[in-house]
Amino acid sequence: MRKSWVLVVVFLWAVLTSVTALGKGTITFWLMPNAPDETHIPWLEEKAKEFEAQTGYKVNFEVIGWGEAWQKISVALASQTGPDVFQVGTTWNPQFAATGGLERLDLAEFGGAEAFMKANYISTTYKGESYGVPWFAETRCLFYNKDMFAKAGVQPPATYDELKVVGKKIVETFGEGSAIAIAGTNAWDLLHNWAIVLWAYGGDLLTPDNEQAAFNGEAGVTAMKWYASLILDGLAAKACAEYNQPQADAAFINGNVAMCFMGPWNIAGIEQENPDLPYDVVEPPAGPVKRASFSGGSNLVILKGSPNKEAAKEWIKFLLSKENLVDYTKNLSHMLPAKIEAFEDPYYNTGVWQVFKKTLGYATAYPPLAVWGDIENAVVREFRNILTAVASGHYSEDTVRLYLDKAAEKVNEALARER
C-alpha cells in the first residue's frame, strides 16, 4: 500500500513539473516548410537553443504543410489555443486579423513600419492597425532560357507587347507552345499571374476606396485578353489551361519552354532538377502604364489568447535580427527578407537577386480586407471559366468581358459583406 502512495506522489510531481515546463517560459511556434526538412529542422533547433540561452524562453516549433495550415490556424483562432506565434501567408493576415483572434501589434517594437518593405507592411494591416510582422517576401519575375533566346535571335522583352513578338519568333524556331509556360485552372495562385498584367495596363482589382470591383474596366479586359492570347496565339501550350503553377514551372525548368513567371524559390528547384539550365531573370515586362509585380511572402503573428506574448514578441525579434533573417532567407528559404536592413547584405547585389530586389521595390499587395478570400475566389473562378473557354475552343471576342463582369458582380456582393 505504501509503495503505491509513493508512486502516486512521484507521478503527480512529474505531471506538475511538466505542466510548469509547458506553461510560463515556453512558446509554441508554427511555421510552414519554408526549406527542405534536412536543413530547416537543424537550423530551427539550433536557433531555439540559442534563443533559450539568450532569453531563458524555450521554443517548441512545429512545421505544418501549406495544405493543412489554413485549417489548423482556423481551429487555433476559434479555440484560441495551440501556437503562441505562427507564420501566415501575406494574403491571409488581414483575414485572420478580422476574426479578432490575432494580437494587435505595435510595429515600433519591431523597428517601425518604415523598416519593412512597404507592400509587406500593408499585408499585416487590417483597418489601419498591424496584426503581424513581415518576415520574408517574394515576388515573381520573368525567367528566360538564354540558349533558346539566342537560337531564336531575340532579346528578353521589356514590354508585354514585345513579349508577344519575341514569343512568336521562338515559336517559329521551336514549335507551338514553346515560348512561355503559364499557370492555368489548377493553380491556386492564379490571380497573382494576372494581377501583375492588370496593374501594368493601368487597371486595379478594386476602386481606391476598396468599395467596388474595378478589374472589369477597359484595362482589365485588355490585360485578360493578353493573358488568353498567349494560349490562343500558340505561344503557350493549350495544356497550360489546366496547369498548376509547379507544372508551368517544370515545363520551363526541364528546358522545354523559353519563358516563365517564377519566384526566387524556383532557383533551388532549378539547381536540383536541371542545374545546367542556361537561364537568367529579368523584371516583369512593362505594360502601357507601368511595370508591376505581385508582393507575397509570409508574416509572423501572435495568437490573441497566448499566455506568453512577451516571449512570442522576443522570438519574432530574434528571427528578424539582421543576421538570422539574412541567414534564413539566403541559405534556407531562398526568399527575400521583408526587412529593408537585411538587403545591406552584399549577397542581394549579386546576379538574379538584384533583379528580385528591384522588382520587390515596386511590388503591390492585395487590399487588406476580411472578405479578400471571397474576392479572390470569385475572380479566380471566372478566370478559370475564361481559360476553360480558351482550351475548349469556345472563346470569342466577348468571353473576357462577360466573365469579368460576372466576377465583378460577385466581388461586389462580397464587398457588401465587409464590415
Next chain:
Amino acid sequence: MSSQARGRRAFKFILPALLCMLFVHIIPIFWGAYIAFIDLDIYTITRWMQAPFVGLRNFFTVFSPATDVGVRYLRSIWNVVYFGLITIPAGYFIGLLVALLLNRKFFGRTLVRGLILLPYITPDSVAYNVWRFIFQARIGIVNKYLLALGLIEEPIIWLVGDRAIYAVMIASVWKGWPFACLVLLAGLQSIPQELYEAAKIDGASSFGLFRFVTFPMLRPVSATLLLLSAIWNFHAFNQFYILLGADPGKTHVPSTFILQEAFTNFHFGQGAAMSVFLTVVVLLMTVAILRVRRRGEEW
C-alpha cells in the same frame, strides 16, 4: 445476480464507449446543426458563443438562386445527383455481369474473385491520383490512346470544364463496381439450387432462368445495394477532391463545396446549413433502406 444489477454492471461496461460517442458524435452533430441557425463567419468565429441567432436565414441564402453561394450549392446538388444517376447503374450493371460469370465453376475462380476486388481495396488517394495522371491532357494515357486511334486530333483537356465530371465518373465506376459485384455474388450464391432445377424441368431457357429466378431472387440484395450506393454517392468527396482539386469550379459536389465555403471561406453558418440539408437527405434514404430490408425479409 438480479437482472437489475446485471443491467447496471453492463451499463458500467458500455459507459466509456457511450461517453466517447457523446463527445465525438452526438454533441458535434447537434452543435453542427445549431451552427446552421447562427451567423457564424469570419467576424464571429473567435466569439462563437455570441454569434447572433438568425433563424432560417442561412438556409434561405444557400437555397436562393439569387445569391452566388445559392447558385453554386444548387449546382453542386444537381452534379451529385447526375453523377449518381450514371455511376450507380453503371457500377451495378458491370458488377452484375461479372458476378454472373464468377458464379460459374471454372479453374482459378477463387483467384479471379480476389483479383477483381483490387480496385475496391486500393486506397482512394492512391487510385484517384493514378486516374488523375491517366486523364492529364499532355502526358495522360487516355489522350495518348485516343490520339493513336485517330479519334481525336489534339489532346483533350479532361479535368477542367464540362468534361471533368465524366472523367470522375469513369474513375468512380472503376473503383466502385467490385463492391457491387461482391454483394451480388453473395446474393447469387444464396439462391437455392432447387429453384433452378424446378425451372429447368418446366422448360425455362437460360435467359428465362435469369429473368424469372435469378433476377427476382436478387431483388432484396439489389435494393439494399442501390440504396447504399445512393447514400455513399451523396457524400462523394474523395474522387472529386483528388481528381479535380480543392476547387472543382462548376463540378463541385456538396461535400467539396461545403468544405470550401465553411473552412476556406469561413462561412461556417452557411456551411452548416448545407450540411444539415445533406444529413436530412441521407437520413431519409437510410429510413428507406431499413424499410426495404424489412420487406426483404418478407419476400
